[in-house]
Amino acid sequence: MDGVARGMADASMADGEQKGKGSPCKLLALPGSAFGLVMGFLDAREAQALRTSCRVFALVTAHLMRAASACYDVHDADDFLRRPTIAVVHPWVALCKRYSSLSPYTAQEWDILVQLAFLRGKLSALLLYRSTQQIGSMVVDTLCMKLLPPEFSDLILQSSEACISALDIPPALLDAARSCQRQVYLGAVNSSIHSGAGNDVDDEDLDDVDDVDEDLEHADGEMKANGTDDLMEDSSSMGDWRTDNAKRSPRGASRQSREQHGDAMSIPRTRSRSEGEEDEDMAPSDETGAKSGHRGQGQEQQQKCQQRQLHKAHDASTDDGDVEMAVSESAAEQQQHEKLAASAGSRSTSTGTKGFPAAAATSFASRSNSRNSTISKEAVAPQNIGCSSSSVSSGLKNSTHSKNEDAAFREQDKLQSASVGENDFDPEDAESEEVAERLAILSGSSRSEDFYHQKQDALNAIVNLVENQFAFCSRVLRFPLWNAACSVAEATQNKILTSERVASLYTNGFCIIDDFISEGAVRAVFQRCVDFVKMTNSVLNLPADELEKLGLPEPSSFFMMRGDPPSARGDCLLWLNREVPPGSKPPFSGVMDQFTxxxxxxxxxxxxxxxxxxxxxxxxxxxxxxxxxxxxxPDDATKITDNRRISAICYCNPNWDESHGGKPVLDLRPLPGRLVVFLSGLLDHEVRPSFHGRVAITNWFW
Ligand SMILES: O=C(O)CCC(=O)C(=O)O
Ligand SMILES: [Fe+2]
Incomplete structure (x- = not known):
């Protein structure tokens, strides 16, 4: 372990001890390179290459310890003591903008590193900062799909005696670690680093950062003298994984992981409230989503009350399993429109959640999103789609998100938090239950029957890192107010995204478009898929140009998602590109154009x-x-990333009926030609078991 990093760890531990009021430090933070080396997931060359980014690691370490003490404050001390932790902080976390750029690796490369650590059995825990936007999708996948399997018990001590002795870990901590059943802890840290607007750090943090800087300048000099720069450039083993992963999917390893592990996060639906139960509480509404943001005061109060009831009812419900909606779909869909808006913490309906403080509202939103989300049939007439793309690209396409808009968002958020008065907050009603629930899960055993519950908790922990998800995710929307967006849609005479649909997207986070593609196109797409699957076997040996002539993709480009162990999804999938077959050939080309x-x-x-x-x-x-x-x-569009912002799913199931299954969890019927558009970071969804060929074409935009 290099001296500076070691110094940071020691100093930070002392800080942790002090903040922990004399208790041994609960969190052991190691700079990445030394950690990797000692724990054996990096070889010497990799570790040295990483060490050149020591600046970032050391900063992370300093902040980690601060976060650790914050953690200590909010969690039950005894519980935390029983859980000595080794944390790998995702090092590209932008502690503050000006330092994040110093990392020599991209987010995806860090993702790979973390993934690799995991695969080599060396990753025991991750400590995440509050800004989920900065968490790579693979890390999230790792957390949700793989982290904390039962066999992790005792991993840390078994594999790292050398590390421990090198670190002068306080004996009390070691004893605690040795006696502990589970040595993993998923910490969702509300770090002071993120308390300011955006990603700004507070002054105190910056002081620390400057101190660290001085040390690091020195350390950099030493490392350069030792020739680590050369090693850095020749970190070939990292290059290998990069290439390897990049080969497998259009967007490299991150996407590969999404395919295998269910996109950003994918967990089984372990608990679900009966949606029918909710419906009893919720007065049906004949309003469209577009109007739902403009209820009168009385309705607001009523909804607030209903939400509280729902929240309570939800908490009271224990193991409902996958209870399907018992009510007729048409009525239910209309009701769900309102509920989804409420559960997503809709900005426009924020007064509807006024009774909840941000955290409680989030808790409600997250639960609702996770377990109950349903989507309603949009009360808009099917459109005859046929305009040329040029008609909508005029002028407005270039409109940018101005400072004024930013200010308007901030103002809106301020108003929103102001409207969430402390007086309305009943801690017993929401937040403390949430904490208790998490602690209960965390303190449970890690036997396999609890495994999925833990993963569920991991999902919630991650999702809950964002306090008001709707407000956060809505920042990908250009305008702070829905009606401004509607005016734009009207002015440009949108053919697909009519103003009603825009209003629904703005106020609910989703909209539904029936007849996005014609019945004929649906049939053709469906038939082509059936052919693909049939033909894939028979064309396995055809050369690529033959396949191209047939308009067939290379068989290897089909990803069979079924497998052992089972992955999050059971479909076969194929990336479509408008430029190459089959995306360039009918019927896909027409559908791709419609998506354009x-x-x-x-x-x-x-x-x-x-x-x-x-x-x-x-x-x-x-x-x-x-x-x-x-x-x-969740994405607030403050950074240029390749995080998906909009998901658009078009269903191509001719003659779909209920017995075919395959409904998305949003309780939407995957009707032929129907398109659902939603904010990718906001809505949970799934595909229920499908008993009849089911085809969907999904586009993601960012
Ligand atoms: O087909 C669907 O309904 C959902 C597909 C989906 O969620 C996805 O590909 O991410
Ligand atoms: Fe999805």
């Missing part, structure tokens, strides 16, 4: 940067499903 039109219309109301990907998914007929997941981590 959608993209252009979206661009005037959503902040998009040109990112797009498209996927064809085929669920054969053996009950294949896709576990509940979110397509992206």
């Amino acid at each position: 039109l959608l993209y252009e219309e979206l661009g005037s109301v959503v902040k998009l940067q040109g990112g797009r990907e498209a996927q064809l998914a085929f669920y054969p007929d053996q009950g294949e499903s896709y576990r509940r997941h979110r397509d992206a981590t």
Whole structure:
């Protein structure tokens, strides 16, 4: 371990001890390179390459310890003491903007590193900062899909005696560690680092950062003298994994992991409230989502009350299993429209959640999103789609998100938090239950029957890092107010995203578009998928140009998602590209063009940067499903990332009926030609077991 990093760890531990009021330090933070080396997931060359980014690691370490003491304050001390922790902090976390750029690796590379650590059995815990936007999707996948399997017990001590003796860990901590059943802890840290607007750090943090800087300048000099720069450039083993992973999917390892592990996060639906129960509480509404943001005071109060009831009822409900909606779909869909808006913490309906403090509202939103989310049929007439894309690209396409808009968002958030008066907060009602629930799960055993519950908790922990998810995710929307966006949609005479649909997207986070593609296109797409699957076997040996002539993708480009161990999804999927077959050939080319039109219309109301990907998914007929997941981590569009912002799913199931299954959890019927558009970071969804060929084409935009 290099001297500076070691010094940081020691100093930080002392800080932790002090803040922990004399208790041994609860959190052991190690700079990444030394950690990797000692724990054996990096070889010497890799470790030295990483060490050149010591600046970032050391900063992380300093902040980690601060976070650790924050953690100590909010969690039950005894419980925490029983859980000595080794944390790998995702090092590219932007502690503050000016330092994050110093990391020599991209977010995806760090993702790979963390993944690798995990795969080599060396990753025991992750400590995440509050800003989920900065957490790589693979880390999230790791947490949700893989972290904390039962066999992790005692891993740390067994594998790192050398590390421990090198670190002068206080004996009390060691004893605690040795007697502990589970040595893993998933910490969702509310760090002071993130308390300011954006990612700014407070002055105190900056002082620390400057101190650290001085040490690091010195350390950098030493490292350069030792020739680590050369090693850095020649970190070939890292290059290897990069290439290897990048080969497998259009967007490299991150995407590979999404495919395998269910996008941003994918966990089984372990508990679900009976949606029918909710419906009893919730007065049906004949309003569209567009109007739901403009209820009168009385309705607000009523909804507030209903939400409290729902929240309580939800908490009271224990193991409902996957209870399906018993009420008729049409009535239920209409009711769900309102509920989804409420559960997503809708900005426009924020007064509807006024009774909840931010955390409680989040808790409600997250639970609702996770377990109950349903989506309503949009009360808009099917559109005859047929305009040319140029008609919507005029002028407004170039409109940018101005400072004024930012200010308006901030103002709105301020108003929103102000409206969440402390007097309304009943800690017993919400937040403390949430904490208690988490602690209960964390303190449970890690036997396999609890495993999925833990993963569920991991999901909640991550999702809950964002306090008001709707407000946060809505920042990908261009305008602070829905009606401004609607005016734009009207002015540009949008064919797909009409103003009602824009209003729904703005106020609810989703909208539904029936007849996005024609019945004929649906049939053709469906048939082509069936052919693909049949033909894939028979064309395995054809050369690529033959396949191209047939308009077939290379068989290897089909990802069979079914497997052993089972992955989050059971479909076969294929990335579509408008330029190459089959995306360039009918019927896919026509559908892709329609998505392009959608993209252009979206661009005037959503902040998009040109990112797009498209996927064809085929669920054969053996009950294949896709576990509940979110397509992206919540994103507030403050950074240029390739985080998906908009998901758009078009269903291509001719003659779909209930017996076919395959409904998304949003309780939407995957009707032929129907498109659902939603904020990728906001809504949980899934595919329920499908017993009839089921085809969907999904596009993601960012
Ligand atoms: O087909 C669907 O309904 C959902 C597909 C999906 O969630 C995805 O590909 O991310
Ligand atoms: Fe999805």
